[in-house]
Amino acid sequence: MLKADVLIIGAGIVGAACAREFARRGLSVAVVEQSAPGGGATAASMGHLLVVDAEGASDDHEYQLSRRSMQLWGQWLAESGEHEHASEFQRCGTLWLAADDEEWLLAQRKARWLQSQGMGAELLDAQALRRLEPLLHPRLVGALRVPADGRVYPPKVVQRWLDESRATLIRGEVRDLRPGRVRLQDGRLFSAAMVVLCGGLASRRFLPAGCLLPKKGQLAITQAREQTLRHQLVELGYIKKAHLVDEDTVSFNVQPRPAGQWLIGSSRQIGREEREIDLPMLRRMLACAADYLPALPQQSLLRCWSGIRPASADGQPLIGAHPSLRNTWVACGHEGLGITTSLASAELLAELSLAQPPSLDARPYDPARFGNAHPA
Structure with a gap:
């Protein structure tokens, strides 16, 4: 034994x-x-690595856990020159996108909160956002950029x-x-x-x-394209939707992959555990993504799949x-x-x-x- x-x-x-x-x-x-x-x-x-801010939250538990973990990720990546390559790490940063004036005010509050904690955070108006990520819809009001965020495989x-x-x-x-x-x-x-x-x-x-309860999610990845994205792109309402336990949701969350592909999320279906693709939910998720990235409908999808997130109650x-x-x-x-x-x-x-x-x-x-x- x-x-x-x-x-x-x-x-x-x-x-x-x-x-x-x-x-x-x-x-x-x-x-x-x-x-x-x-x-x-x-x-x-x-594989998105990020610090979750506590602006407007009743506690800072997620912030404390995520910030300490990001410190440890940084230490591990620095331990060996092989770690970045082995993990496919890229410090892509995150753009938290404001679709209207209300979300733009939220972006400003989050920026002030992150800066008060000594973290890098930059506000981008509509013109600056357009210059940085020209494939995004021009109706977007602006974004909060957190440059230290990254991604791994x-x-x-x-x-x-x-x-x-x-x-x-x-x-x-x-x-x-x-x-x-x-x-x-x-x-x-x-x-x-x-x-x-x-x-x-x-x-x-x-x-x-x-x-513990299951939260099913759908993902899709596109074929590679020449003109690609530079940042992880996430709508500002993502975290709030992620914590709902009584409503199925879709959110805009797109990640650039090293080969020029776009990894597209995200959806949450509460209490669902089957592994099969849910086509209506997948269509909702892709429609949400296309609302932010108008070029998406012209893209070919390489693969779609689902996963089950283990969430606490x-x-x-x-x-x-x-x-x-x-x-x-x-x-x-x-x-x-x-x-x-x-x-x-x-x-x-x-x-x-x-x-x-x-x-x-x-x-x-x-x-x-x-x-x-x-x-x-």
Whole structure:
């Protein structure tokens, strides 16, 4: 029976970040994954790295987690000259687009807030925006530019972090979870000093009922074109729509890819878990994108696909001790911010599980806020 200091369930971006973090602290790591590492929600993500501002929010939890994680991303990228190439990193920056005067005022408030935190933020009026991104619709009022944001290709990052962790990869599906022990569907049994749940929606079997819910999303990518985009382009209403739990939404979110393609998002369908493309929702999403990028209808689509985001019921990820299983820890429910916040989530979980002073206030992410029932 294989033994490790830490047994991680799930080899998505958060699981890989946890494997790397525990290994950095001198612990042996094994990772259980039933499919390909970096698959699932990780493979279906855009890989956008950004700091989420807290302007107008009731708390700054997302800001604190995303900003700390962006600091850690910067450190990792700087550790080796290979990391940028291996992760397909590009510091493309983000343009938060204002479609009307109300959104332009919001852009101004966000710029002031980010600048008050010492972060780079620049307001672009309609003419400046047109010069920077001429393919955007001329009706747009302006944009907020955050130049430090970037993008990566998440499946490649996952493989790199697993390699760095020297983790033992175990292929299989978890059947039973007990403190310090995991049994797979084929009967194999593994033990560890601690178990970490990073399995996205699959973790629901071992958590309080109702704490995680699926949000289905559609993505499309175009054929390459000569005249392309320079920034990640996002409508200013994106974050607000992303947190809705009672309404299906589409938002404008387009990312330039290295080969000249456009990666197009995004949509959210609450409670939907089927993997098939939803054509009406895909058409809504593409129509939304075409409203911002009039040249899009002349583009050929290379591929369309869907993914399922694991979201928590209250919008904050679960990071901390399992509410009822000893020596079991949880890091899941990040929804659309799992790529950005993976490193800070792993750091915080390692600090909590090893009884070290936490770098962030962990209370907003405590899984115990959903009760201690164990449905499995």
